[in-house]
Amino acid sequence: MSDLAVSDGAPDAPLLEVKDLKVHLRVADRLVRAVDGVDFKVDTAECVGVVGESGSGKSTLIRAISRLMPNLQVDELSGELRFEGRDILRMADRELRTLRRSRGFAMIFQDPLGYLNPTQRVGRQIAEALSPDGRGRSEHRRVLDLLDEVGFADPGAIARRYPHELSGGMRQRVMIAIALASDPKLLFADEPTTALDATVQLQVLETLYRLHKERNMAVAIITHDLGVVAELCDRVYVMQAGKFVENATAVDLFERPQHPYSARLVELSAHRLDFRGMQQ
């Protein structure tokens, strides 16, 4: 109850607020400080990027925040995680499930094939996100609407397909439809386009951007690609070895990178962007 009071009392509080988050893992008897004291926030309807080299802890950060840690030996998980003022780190399972089912946060992943059940039609997998056991007419209607919203021309046919019958880009759209089913206020996206072809990448990103705008949905996106950040994001966090080395607006990051590591990232991506420009 007091948690609710906090959120009511502070309407300007950020949608998501993370303070001093630490995630220490035990991997083969070695302590890995995957996330080591991180402050992070996402405002309502804001798009935030997280960039950093491989192994810097980006995925672990987002998984810890969304309480979707894999079955690893977690040595320490501490800090403060607040979603609309409510403490999600210490939230009871039932309450957490309610939040995931409606107007909370959702997540999409790098490898949509692995994250879809191979033995179920995609329509059913979306319906399950609407209501776990219900497969009624109204659910079916909403499944079609969601498929339409993520850009499928023929939702009825797609709903009857199995994941392996779709292309990579289509699968990722299906994942987005699943995520949208709970009408989330915040969408986590962990390298949503890394596994896709370049042209498809662009389409999926455009879809994400459109949904972000149309739905006023906040997005926290992990990416290797500073180009994505430049196109989509309002703010960027730069992560290195479990810590944020920079937190800036997208424009500032490109024009005035503060940390040498960020500067190098920007420089590298500038090369890549030039290279891409030459190819076209």
Add this chain to the structure above:
Amino acid sequence: MLRFILQRALYALPLIFVIIVVMFTLLHLIPGDPVQSLVGDYPVPPAYRAVIEEKYRLNDPFVVQVGNYVVAVLHGDFGFSYQNQRPVLDLILERAPRTILLASVGFAFAIPLGMAIGVVAGTTRNPGTDKFWTTSALIAYAIPTFWLGQLLVMLFALRFGWFPTQGIGPLISRAHGFDWLLEKARYLALPVLAFAIHEGMRFARIMRASVIDTLSQGYIVTARAKGLSRGQIIRNHILRNSSLPLVTIAGYSFGSALGGAVLLETVFTWPGLGLLMVDSIRLRDNLTVIGVVIFSALAVIVMNLIVDILYALLDPRIRTAG
């Protein structure tokens, strides 16, 4: 889907042919004079030998004999069992339903038992629970079935007297309707129990490994992200997907169980194919032995076909690939 089934069935045909040929060749290779073995220990009168050799075409070239045998088997003629004074096919048809009954009821208990233990051990968050079930299953599986059968007989038949010690019941039963069923069930209970414990524990171990593998899949993370409860995730995603390896293994072992659970049928004097096989080997009733072997091979082939179909029904990826 229909094409898939037909295709698999067509693959099975040459296999059946090869098995019959191989079995006949084995029969041919068994040392000894076939006419002498018909007559027994008496000297063979030359006239009788000529009649028999003519009747069974024993002097034809080997290839012709193989051809004749294949044709005969395809017509359901497995030869005549002198020991039993009946055609081999009759014997098989009399014994097979009993073996099928034992195997079917045994599997009907073993599969749910194995799945339940496997799911509990695989999904529990309490390492103690997992250890308890894993160890119990290992111990139960390690007990040989014939010894397990004898233990059950000693405990439930001899000590408590709840069940008969052996057999399939009176030849002519006076019971009717439900009582008749109950009588059958009493005779079936102990062999089925032994069967279900042994096979069930094997299934439990397979199921547990499979559940743990399924739990590490991405779509379980998706299911959690959807806000499903543990029970919903188990019902909607884990049960079906983890059953895939079990379908294969249970199907194959069901196929071989149809050939007769030799040890179990011996312990309980259950007059099925397994017991027929053992008796025929002892009496050197070669035609019967080979008949049972061909029947078992057929059972395995048919079950493999059914497994393929079931697998395709459970896993849509196979369906489109096939």
